[in-house]
Amino acid sequence: MDWDEFYRNADYDRCIYLRGEAMVDYLERFLERFGPFERVASVGCGPGGVLFALASRYPDTEFHGIDISEQVVADNRERAAERGLENLTFAVDALPALETDERFDLVYSAATLFFVPDTAAAVADLYAHVADGGYLVINYPDPECPARFDQWLEGRRREAFDLVLAGENVLSSADIRECCDTEPRDYWDAVDAAEDESFLVAKTPMVYLEKSGTAPEL
Template structure:
């Protein structure tokens, strides 16, 4: 039950990791003070707390970007406390982080950015569909990948959906001058997948089973669901493309039934 709860609300798991790590470090400091004359520096204690919080976060099932946040949070506060920085700056940083990662609270989807190598491979997959297709990026973030693909395939139509307010604003502004690309402030769960030939997502493990049910109910036979790195539980992809990057990414592709359709069978005719 706790694992399921933390998968749905990762911020709660991160908070728990911070509190537990702080309690452990506090207990260690009390022991050191009582048993020896050594007094560790505050930054050293903060680094130890960060390491413990990151380790606990990993154990609790948090995504890698949360590990780094847990690691840096207390040391960052300690470093900033010695600088002449206005208090509102910390509030602004928190608000910006929240606006960029709003999806992690409700939809269990943090902000992930598609790497350049993954983008190139994705472009090769899209080329198999000809020139005319409809593509949606579920959770497009600031739309870097979406816009790059829209420029490469000017005859195709591209849509990005996003509900993190700051990410949406950035994506919407960037897409204004790209005529074949549109950004919607819309949840992926309210997006009708029947409108698209290719559905791309870079989400998290948590929503993949539910997304698969939605895709099966809405997507047309022969259309493709492409996931960056995250699998659908108990449903092997028809194509798995391993990518040699630092986070060991992969592209997983499912062709929607009626099927036994091969990639060649599902390719859209050019023009």
């Protein structure tokens, strides 16, 4: 998938809508219930709809967007500057192994692991970038996703999800537990999203993991 090409031709408002406008409200609930958080990172942030909304609501929190696409990062930086959001920054980086050695109180990654080949390594890396006492929130393809996506996806959209459709990057909750040595808990329940019938919520799992103890060196 050529993400720079994708974002050069994308309608960002449409991209944000497809990710779910409710995702902003869900993450805000998580911030209120599990925070406060000084530093929040969104990995695979895309056009940054969640980040732009929350950065304006939480001016004392640092928000960091990370994405593989230089195009979307450049566009996001310009939009953040235009809006005067000094607490919002963006950087180019990619899973399964981020180059940054920074840690964050909350690492959030939604609708991203579906496009990563080695999801187990990616989850372990994301967790390694969580500060002691912080949280990781991830949305991921589970073993039931290939059949669900096969029924849902049509045309060119199928190409983007070829890894999931082939079952090559699926994870179970047990896999995540093993990657992080921590019990994953249901994010949708934590943010009262059970009644949401959107595809992302109804058909794909999302969990959060708390990091306790001393974080190892990256």
